[in-house]
Amino acid sequence: MGARGSHSAVPPDADSIRRETGFSQASLLRLYHRFQALDRDNKGYLSRMDLQQIGALAVNPLGDRIIESFFPDGNHQVDFAGFARVLAHFRPVDEEDPGMQDPKQPEPLNSRMNKLRFAFQLYDLDRDGKISRNEMLQVLRLMVGVQVTEEQLESIADRTVQEADIDGDGAVSFMEFTKSLEKMNIEQKMSIRILK
Structure with a gap:
């Protein structure tokens, strides 16, 4: 170098x-x-x-x-x-972004699906392709700190996994994660203006 x-x-x-x-x-x-x-x-x-x-x-x-x-x-x-x-992944989505519409090009890193993949891996701590109740609980602990009791956190983790777990295996797959967030504006929530 x-x-x-x-x-x-x-x-x-x-x-x-x-x-x-x-x-x-x-x-x-x-x-x-x-x-x-x-x-x-x-x-x-x-x-x-x-x-x-x-x-x-x-x-x-x-x-x-x-x-x-x-x-x-x-x-x-x-x-x-x-x-x-x-x-x-955090680049705002630009609807008029010219080169990104070509189907032969790879999906842009800031696409909805890639933003969801990025968010999913923040929860999938062991990288096994699923978010377990324990992983959900660990991330919730990080997010809320001491503001919520352990019992409340466990209840939130249980409910979150149950609601998203379509196939009933006790964990949330990427597709289940995507489905559970389909109404959320991920494109906006996971966008930051870089150093403006």
């Missing part, structure tokens, strides 16, 4: 990252500057500790789960392309 005396102005592989993520050139550049600011030691990648510097994640009850999503398969570092790829 070579030493970087100062931060580079353009991300490596910018064109391919832009095509994959759907970010505009200006948004990608802002993200790259943010990536470089988080990479205080100029390593060229971010660690979990680097991402913990993001204030919004530090105060988010699911912050640790979101940070974990940057490191699939037990990796310990994320490069800029991986950083942009995860954040692309």
Whole structure:
């Protein structure tokens, strides 16, 4: 990679990252500057500790789960392309987004289905493709903290899994998760304006 005396102005592989993520050139550049600011030691990648510097994640009850999503398969570092790829799930849906309508193109990372996949994996702690009652309970504990009794949390977890569990196996599959959220505006709820 070579030493970087100062931060580079353009991300490596910018064109391919832009095509994959759907970010505009200006948004990608802002993200790259943010990536470089988080990479205080100029390593060229971010660690979990680097991402913990993001204030919004530090105060988010699911912050640790979101940070974990940057490191699939037990990796310990994320490069800029991986950083942009995860954040692309939160890119607002643009109805007039030209290149994203071509059926030969892969589904955009910010599509409803990909946003739902991202949300699902925040709950599926053991990555077995199902959200168990115990996983639901763990995530609820993170989200509500001490504001609710353990008995109330268990009741909420039981009811949530029961309502979504169509096949009666005691867990929520991705398709059941999708069905349970069909009336929710995921496109809006899982959208953030990147560094505006």
